[in-house]
Amino acid sequence: MAVKHCYFCRKHQDLKIVSYNVNGIRAAINKGFIEWMQTVDADVVCLQEIKAMEDQLTTHLFEDAGYPYHYWYSAQKKGYSGVAILSKIKPNHVEYGTGIDYMDQEGRNLRVDFDNFSVMSLYLPSGTNIARLDHKLQYMADFQQYVNELRQDYPNLVICGDYNICHRAIDIHDPVRNKNVSGFLPVEREWIGNFIDSGFIDSFRYFNDEPHNYTWWSYRANARANNKGWRLDYGMVSEPLEDRLKRSVILPEAKHSDHCPILLEIAS
Numbered sequence: 001m002a003v004k005h006c007y008f009c010r011k012h013q014d015l016k017i018v019s020y021n022v023n024g025i026r027a028a029i030n031k032g033f034i035e036w037m038q039t040v041d042a043d044v045v046c047l048q049e050i051k052a053m054e055d056q057l058t059t060h061l062f063e064d065a066g067y068p069y070h071y072w073y074s075a076q077k078k079g080y081s082g083v084a085i086l087s088k089i090k091p092n093h094v095e096y097g098t099g100i101d102y103m104d105q106e107g108r109n110l111r112v113d114f115d116n117f118s119v120m121s122l123y124l125p126s127g128t129n130i131a132r133l134d135h136k137l138q139y140m141a142d143f144q145q146y147v148n149e150l151r152q153d154y155p156n157l158v159i160c161g162d163y164n165i166c167h168r169a170i171d172i173h174d175p176v177r178n179k180n181v182s183g184f185l186p187v188e189r190e191w192i193g194n195f196i197d198s199g200f201i202d203s204f205r206y207f208n209d210e211p212h213n214y215t216w217w218s219y220r221a222n223a224r225a226n227n228k229g230w231r232l233d234y235g236m237v238s239e240p241l242e243d244r245l246k247r248s249v250i251l252p253e254a255k256h257s258d259h260c261p262i263l264l265e266i267a268s
Contacts, residue, residue, distance in 0.1 A: 014246050015268060017119060018042040019160030019235060020254070020261035021216075025050040025057065025084070028256040036254055038065050042263065043088050044112070046121035046160040050074065050082040062086055073097065075107040082107040083121040083161070089114060098146050103139060117241065117266070118154045122161030127182030136164070136182070140191045144198065151199065157238040158266070159200070162216075162259065164232055165192045167202065170211040171231035183230060196236070203235040203248035203264045213250050216259045224255075235264040243267075 018040060022028040025047060037045060045067065054072040062070045067086040073096050075081040085094075091112035097104035111120040124140070127133030151157060165188045169175035178184045196202055204213070214229025223229065235248055248264040 013268060014265040015044070016040075016042040016263065016265050017044045017046070017158060017160060017235065018251075018261050018263050019046040019048070019121065019233060021048040021123070021162040021233060021257060021259035023049050023051070023257040023259060025052050029061065031256040033256045034061055034065050036256065037067075037086075040251075040261075040263070041066075044119050045086040046119065047084040047086070048082075048121060048123035048162045050084050051079050052082065053078065071096075071110060071112065073107045073110040076105050080106070081123060083110045083123050085110055085112050085119065085121050087112060098143070100142055100146065102135075103142070108139075109143075113154065117156040117158060120157065120159045120161070122159050122163070124161070124163045124165070126164045127185075127188075133182055133185075137187065137191075140188075144191070144195060147195075148198065151238060155238060155240050157236075158241070158264070159236040160234070160262070160264075162233050163192060165189065166230050166232065167192045167196075167205075170209075171214075173212075173214065173228040173230070183232065199239050200236040201239060201242055201245065203237050203245060204231075204250065204262065206237075206245060207248050214252075215250055215262060219258055224258075233259060233262050235262055237264070237266070241266060 053074045067088060069087040069090050071094050072084045091114055093113040095111040098109050108123045111118055125136040127136040164183055166172040166184045167189060172178055172184055212227060214231050215233040217224035217229040237245060244267040246265040246267055250262050252260045254260050
């Protein structure tokens with residue numbers, strides 16, 4: 001039996017997808033990321049901010065951990081940005097980038113297509129200054145258009161990653177003081193709301209509407225210990241997959257990065 005079909009023969013199991021901004025894959029490995037990943041035992045792992053080229057990595061570590069299929073899409077600038085996907089299932093196709101040059105120079109989008117769904121690892125830019133905020137807003141607009149067109153051919157999409165935006169006030173520890181900070185600006189919040197309304201489900205909020213659930217914490221002022229965080233990482237699932245959604249959770253106990261991973265499960 002072909003490897004790529006192995007999952008689809010497990011009729012009574014759900015597909016487990018993890019997404020994790022590792023803030024440097026080499027640093028995360030040194031903090032026990034590989035061992036943690038084996039414990040979680042996801043079928044597909046989306047990584048963001050890998051900050052490495054493939055030839056800088058000991059890739060057999062991922063194969064030894066049970067992920068024979070691994071795909072790396074690095075930024076042209078060394079030590080910056082970059083995304084990856086690790087999979088136990090052989091995809092039918094791997095799409096590197098969006099075809100939009102300024103996006104692809106920074107290695108921010110990587111997609112794998114399986115028989116009846118696709119998974120994308122996304123790392124949306126941050127808006128740390130005026131120039132980067134303008135870049136982020138342009139990216140957001142162009143990405144929405146790209147996805148609108150993509151869904152015509154790939155309607156069953158899971159877009160996991162670091163969106164660098166908190167959607168609602170309950171997604172950030174101090175919405176009042178952060179209202180003028182990139183990541184919680186009205187224009188950014190409006191965009192992610194419109195993105196969801198265009199045909200996506202924020203899978204975590206589909207199951208959990210409680211506050212104080214975050215995926216990123218500053219390294220300063222003991223923010224993580226005090227849970228003063230932001231929910232920047234999402235598992236966005238296109239609406240045709242709604243009846244296959246089984247679970248979506250945040251995994252704050254994983255501490256290989258200033259982010260923590262998210263996990264979602266969809267039925268076979």
